[in-house]
Amino acid sequence: MKVSKIVELIDGKIITQNPDNHDKEYLKAFACDLMSDCLAFVDDDNCILITGLINEQALRTAEILDIDCIVFARGKKLHDNMVNLAKINRMTLITTQYTLFEVSGILYQTGLKALKI
Amino acid sequence: MDITYDFEVYANDYQNAGNASSEIKKYLMQIGFTTKFIRKIVICAYEAEMNIVIHSLGGKLTITIDNKKIILTSTDKGPGIKDLDLALSEGYSTATEAVREMGFGAGMGLPNMKKNCKFFEIDSSSKGTIVKLSWEIKDETFS
């Protein structure tokens, strides 16, 4: 599933886009607000991260796991520092009004798979 | 090759937390290790860095690389871990609600570190906690 499709499905807004992953086909997603859980379970750079956590640590965690697309649920505004970090690390950041549950449900239903843990 | 880098890590400094691990990742990428190998080391570095920020009075991360191994050491100035067995079990955390809201406190940090390294040592007293992790460098750890 491409970034453009994800954005369309969740009525999202692209805050910054990594030009490298314009045509990347994401296959999986992991939704979580606790970063150590992500670090424990995500082992796949074809996975997007869905989170309600609006801070630099979400980006740090993605950076470590080579995740290059993050969806921030619940419509919160991202800080400038997060956007800068995303640009430096070539990541795509998307925000949406939907809750974590809704984003997960929509993307699961339309084909993104869960990680096997 | 025998190189040591030190990174100062400050208590409660959430703004800069993760910088040391990010630097370590860039450095390991320059050397040319595989992404899989680097990921294990950086997961440990980040968990250790966050533990210093969240739970300690401040400390540092040290990475040493020679021809055969990589050693990552986290040292801090206290207050130490009272019950090490408990701290090492999955899901145990003393993190406050405020820390949880920032995305930490799953109680997975130390178990994650243990899982992602080859050798793991931890020692703690009221004067501080030392976590020492190491990995063997082999031909297949280079990409």
Ligand SMILES: Nc1ncnc2c1ncn2[C@@H]1O[C@H](COP(=O)(O)OP(=O)(O)OP(=O)(O)O)[C@@H](O)[C@H]1O
């Ligand atoms: N450097 C440290 N100094 C003092 N206490 C520590 C230190 N590191 C860990 N601890 C204690 O051990 C517990 C478990 O640590 P661990 O990293 O496994 O989980 P956590 O930090 O609470 O949550 P997570 O790492 O999942 O965000 C902590 O809650 C804390 O009580």
Ligand SMILES: [Mg+2]
């Ligand atoms: Mg921790």
